[in-house]
Amino acid sequence: MSDELKQEQEIARIIHTTFKTAEVDIKRAGRLSIKLRSDLLPPFISYLRDYLQFKHLVLISCVDWIEDNEFELVYHVYSYEKKIHVMIKVRIDRENPKMQTILPFWDHAGTYEREIHEMNGVFFEGNPDLGEFILEDWDNIPPMRRDFNTVKYVNEVYEWRKGREDKQDVRETISKEYGEIIPDFDSEEK
Amino acid sequence: MSGIIKQEKETTLYLGPQHPGITGNMMIELKVTGDTVQRGKTHVGYLHRGFEKLMEERLWMQCFPIVCRICVPEPDPNEENLARAIEEIEGREVPERAQYIRVLVLELSRLTAYLLWMGGQAGSAGLYTMPQWTVGDRDYILDLFEELTGGRVYHMYIWAGGVRRDLPEGFKGRVLKVMDYLEERLLEYDRLLFENAIFQKRAIGVGVIDKEKAMEWGVVGPPLRGCGIAHDVRRDEPYEVYDKLEWEVISKDGGDVCSRAYVRRKEIDQSISMVRQVLDKMPSGPVYNPGPNPLKWKLPVGDSYVRTESARGEFGYYVVSDGSLRPRRVHVRGPAYVHGVSLLERMLPGMNIADVSFIMNSLGTCPPEIER
Amino acid sequence: MGKIKGTLLPFSALKYLGKKPHTVRYPLETKKIADRYRGFHYNDIDECIGCGTCSTICQNDAIDMIKIDGIESKKGDSGLRPRVDNGRCCWCALCIEMCPTGSLSLTDKFILTSSNPDDYLLVPGVDNPEAKDNISFVKDNDITLLNFNRVPMRELEGSERIKSFAEVVLGYVQEEARQEAIRCIDCALCVTACPAHMHIPEYIAAIADADDKLALKYIYDNNPLPEMCGKVCTRQCETVCAMAHKGDAIAIRWLKRYATEQFPDPSIVLEPKISDPNGKTVGIIGGGPAGLSAGYFLALRGFDVTIYEALPKMGGMTFAGIPKYRFPEDSLDKQIDYMKKIGVKMINNIRVGKDISFAEIKEKYNAIFMGIGFHVPYTIGLDGENLNGSIQAIDFLREINIGNKVDVGKKVVVIGGGNVAIDAARVARRIGAKVTILYRRRVEDMPADWEEIEGAEDEGVNIITQGIPLEIIGKNGKVKTIKYGMAEMIPDPKGGRPRPKLIEGDEHILEVDTIIGAIGQEADYSFLTEEDTKELEIERGRVVVNEFKQTSMKNVFAGGDNVNRTMDAISAIADGVKAVEGIEKFLLG
Incomplete structure (x- = not known):
């Protein structure tokens, strides 16, 4: 550690003086991961952009942690000067996913938010254009949610080509041939 | 001219979705008066294949044949990015x-992409000889890819832990031969396109990106360097062995189509020089550091963002692993996402209709990476 | 000026009007296709084992495994072959990289145009046998996604081993077991070769997932003696393992051993559900693997089971015949204790036919299971075999295992090449003798496990191959020397294994204190009365049974060495399990 990560540690220290609750994790040289309370995001972004010179908004990602009933919005911000990439992670409720827009800070944030709204169903307060982007007349649940099952959807909507029905499962074929009954312990427990 | 058509009548013009400037299917809804664009809106969705979603339902190894399809002209940064993201999460070393x-x-692959761009750029200016030439010359490089990887366009060659096969025998010589040929041809290209008065008239002062705003608008790659801002991922965050090669970041003031073209043109020379250096310095040794059986390959819990300098700018992958056999999330950041939507929409007002696809091309708009 | 120059420059391109184009040539020239080109598939149908890994890895769901006329399933071959839907295939060649046999490859053929979707279904190798000559993209032996190297098993050093009967194989620790389990491709071909058809892919997958408890459940599902199998099984599964075609088989036996060793008391994990007593009684003759596994499953299903065993301990040959350094007594005790917990009654030191009559047992129980094993050795048939100091391996091993002392002197010659011979040699080595194995054929012909042979060599056992014993010469009623002649191998015209033929005059003599014969055993049917033998059909020393191990005496079932020809523990266990089905059908309908 030490010298190599001096700059990263310094940034972590500065962030801590203003945002006490931010959990800063130095992943490696040039990579910071910051966990943040969702309501602190706009001031934090503004602080990062204008005070710490993180001028480049790289990407906004949304990860569906369905088991926690939360979405994780990941704001990727980069500083060309410091050559440090910061991932700001905020968790929001999955039932009623809402977030404040960061459109005032970056022009192109709007497009990312528009896509996340469409693909994950997160509503961005203050973004005037959350209209249809990639999908057209979509009436199912937002497709990038983990509970949207593509195979199930395909089976419901499309027809499989004919002529491949004779395919066999190797494991099944073998167990059938040798009279092996494979127990199902998982379902037994439930 | 301006006197003939009444200015106040606004017409809607749909540009696309069939290849407005040969980069892929995408449509721009233009509001025009006369031949001046008042405003425009980008519509995408013609190429949405849901790769990011598909990957969530595939084994890690099965993602590699998918990602290369995210960008047709330049598939390799995708493979390299995914491989490097995975390697970073699991801490796997890659042989030198x-x-x-x-x-x-x-x-x-950058060369192939630039050759294709050059054709498109010239073609959208009405110089149709160029696309014929560049696409033909691009085939010489595709021949090399065919020999190295077994595929011409989609290579599926870089995977986690290294690459799939070592160089075939005598490959170095054949690469150098193609490079020599290209260098010779570039002189012709210069004469035909870059020194061409028609092209210069079309390109100088057209499609200007404000240098002050460029970074804020998320401009990356050649368009950013065309604004005189010398940022290149290969220099800022050197990956693989870019820090072991001799090269300078190329930039040019101006921010217009011409300076972007200049940057790309110089980068072609640079790529050829890099290819030569790489072939020269390449050590012997293994080319693959094996990992676990792909059917039972679990990554540790973690995430990583990696970036590559593609021909269109910063190409990034955000990969999240939840410790299972499959990715939790793979998010692709294509430069065209910004260039083709928010930046283009901002630049459209006041543009001449004939310049739209010309400028789109110079921005490196690539719809497949907008939709993934 | 510059402007004029710039205007004129483009016209220099006119000179290219005469240039030969790169992309299309007239007249059409076929471009040379790269050596690695990834086109349509080709499959070497005879090499292919139908493991289905290509179908599993295919991210496009383009590969189906289908039945093909003329290809039958057999041990180590599912009988299925891949069919590629070229409408879906993207020629990423992951299937090639994952093919464990290397039978699948891509060719340099890539042109196919048709409006009929069925034309895109290609069974590689069957539909395009001629593509054999066009193979281009093949599996690389160095750069491979599959790991063909087994995680090495830690063992005691050879010099250390001969000092005691401590277990030689030390077993995997968790990390090693996981690494080994991760190598497995879950093809299930091992199941085809396992006589008991254990759920091998399932328990290996559970070990790979670090879920050892689930693994144990799968293991005990149809094998109540897995710890025994984990140590001494003949592992036919590993011989057909898909990975064995190009590398080391998955260490299936060691993985099973690992899983069973993690839990000192399996009943805590398994929580066996024992059915309510159904009022039927079963008597079992012989407490070997066959009898024990029959007893276990019968007891689980509510039968009242009693096992009669002539030796002081259950286990049959696994107790009496297998040396303790391979199968320690506490492992055996653990298994027996677990069975007792289930409710299997066991009576030791009672020999049917001597201490209790067969008729009495038949009278006492609703059904009988007979797993008496092969405990009577064949004699070698040499002059001087009856001399003092000429003993039988089976007797020797039994005495040692029971805990008795056997004096073999300083120099021992073991005759034979099976596992029993190697066991006897290694045991004799441990009690301080210099040991020579005399075998008629070559080392590669030995029926013994290669690991056992290697182990014996490591421990300093001398192996003389192609040596045929001729005469045992004694002095004062005790063996003194053995005369043997060298043999040459004559190939069998029928394609069988080569036969040894004595070379006239090439004779040698070895000084010896003890000669141990180990050329095979047979069953002891002396407990049967004359009437019984009339009723019970026996053919060439083996009891004849039907599919459910039922003998010609309706209420008598049989299994183990005295029934099957594979003569190993796992087959005996399989017999026992099968007989339970039969007994259930017979008694409960």
Whole structure:
């Protein structure tokens, strides 16, 4: 550690003086991961952009942690000067996913938010254009949610080509041939 | 001219979705008066294949044949990014020779992308000889790819832990031969396109990106360097062996189509020089550091963002692993996402209709990476 | 000026009007296709084992495994072959990289145009046998996604081993077991070769997932003696393992051993559900693997089971015949204790036919299971075999295992090449003798496990191959020397294994204190009365049974060495399990 990560540690220290609750994790040289309370995001972004010179908004990602009933919005911000990439992670409720827009800070944030709204169903307060982007007349649940099952959807909507029905499962074929009954312990427990 | 058509009548013009400037299916809804664009809106969705979603339902190894399809003209940064993201999460080392080969592949693919761009740029200015030439010359590089990887366009060659096969015998000589040929041809290209008065008239002062705003608008790659801002991922965050090669970041003031073209043109020379250096410095040794059986390959819990300098700018992958056999999330950041939507929409007002696809091309708009 | 120059420059391109184009040539020239080109598939149908890994890895769901006329399933071959839907295939060649046999490859053929979707279904190798000559993209032996190297098993050093009967194989620790389990491709071909058809892919997958408890459940599902199998099984599964075609088989036996060793008391994990007593009684003759596994499953299903065993301990040959350094007594005790917990009654030191009559047992129980094993050795048939100091391996091993002392002197010659011979040699080595194995054929012909042979060599056992014993010469009623002649191998015209033929005059003599014969055993049917033998059909020393191990005496079932020809523990266990089905059908309908 030490010298190599001096700059990263310094940034972590500065962030801590203003945002006490931010959990800063130095992943490696040039990579910071910051966990943040969702309501602190706009001031934090503004602080990062204008005070710490993180001028480049790289990407906004949304990860569906369905088991926690939360979405994780990941704001990727980069500083060309410091050559440090910061991932700001905020968790929001999955039932009623809402977030404040960061459109005032970056022009192109709007497009990312528009896509996340469409693909994950997160509503961005203050973004005037959350209209249809990639999908057209979509009436199912937002497709990038983990509970949207593509195979199930395909089976419901499309027809499989004919002529491949004779395919066999190797494991099944073998167990059938040798009279092996494979127990199902998982379902037994439930 | 301006006197003939009444200015106040606004017409809607749909540009696309069939290849407005040969980069892929995408449509721009233009509000025009006369031949001046008042405003425009980008519509995408013609190429949405849901790759990011598909990957969530595939084994890690099965993602590699998918990602290369995210960008047709330049598939390799996708493979390299995914491989590097995975390697970072699981802490797998890549043999040095494999890193050199990756750089070789990346630079060759940059050349193919630039050749295709050059054709498109000239074609959208009405110079139709250029596309014929560049697409033909691009085939020489595709021949090299065919020999190295077994595929011409989609290579599926870089994977986690290294690359799939070592260089075939005598490959170095054949690459150098193609490079020599290209260098000779570039002189012709210069004469035909870059020194061409028609092209210069079309390109100088057209499609200007404000240098002050460029970074804020998320401009990356050649368009950013065309604004005189010398940022290149290969220099800022050197990956593979870019820090072991001799090269300078190319930039040019101006921010217009011409300076972007200049940057790309110089970068072609640079790529050729890099290819030569890589072939020269390449050490011997293994090209693959094996990992676990792909059917039972679990990554540790973690995430990583990696970036590559593609022909269109910063190409990034955000990969999240939840410790299972499959990715939790793979998010692709294509430069065209910004260039083709928010930046283009901002630049459209006041533009001449004939310049729209010309400028789109110079921005490096690539719809497949907007939709993934 | 510059402007004029710029205007004129483009016209220099006119000179290219005469240039030969790169992309299309007239007249059409076929471009040379790269050596690695990834086109349509080709499959070497005879090499292919139908493991289905290509179908599993295919991210496009383009590969189906289908039945093909003329290809039958057999041990180590599912009988299925891949069919590629070229409408879906993207020629990423992951299937090639994952093919464990290397039978699948891509060719340089890539042109196919048709409006009929069925034309895109290609069974590689069957539909395009001629593509054999066009193979281009093949599996690389160095750069491979599959790991063909087994995680090495830690063992005691050879010099250390001969000092005691401590277990030689030390077993995997968790990390090693996981690494080994991760190598497995879950093809299930091992199941085809396992006589008991254990759920091998399932328990290996559970070990790979670090879920050892689930693994144990799968293991005990149809094998109540897995710890025994984990140590001494003949592992036919590993011989057909898909990975064995190009590398080391998955260490299936060691993985099973690992899983069973993790839990000192399996009943805590398994929580066996024992059915309510059904009022039927079963008597079992012989407490070997066959009898024990029959007893276990019968007891689980509510039968009242009693096992009669002539030796002081259960286990049959696994107790009496297998040396303790391979199968320690506490492992055996653990298994027996677990069975007792289930409710299997066991009576030791009672020999049917001597201490209790067969008729009495038949009278006492609703059904009988007979797993008496092969405990009577064949004699070698040499002059001087009856001399003092000429003993039988089976007797020797039994005495040692029971805990008795056997004096073999300083120099021992073991005759034979099976596992029993190697066991006897290694045991004799441990009690301080210099040991020579005399075998008629070559080392590669030995029926013994290669690991056992290697182990014996490591421990300093001298192996003389192609040596045929001729005469045992004694002095004062005790063996003194053995005369043997060298043999040459004559190939069998029928394609069988080569036969040894004595070379006239090439004779040698070895000084010896003890000669141990180990050329095979047979069953002891002396407990049967004359009437019984009339009723019970026996053919060439083996009891004849039907599919459910039922003998010609309706209420008598049989299994183990005295029934099957594979003569190993796992087959005996399989017999026992099968007989339970039969007994259930017979008694409960």
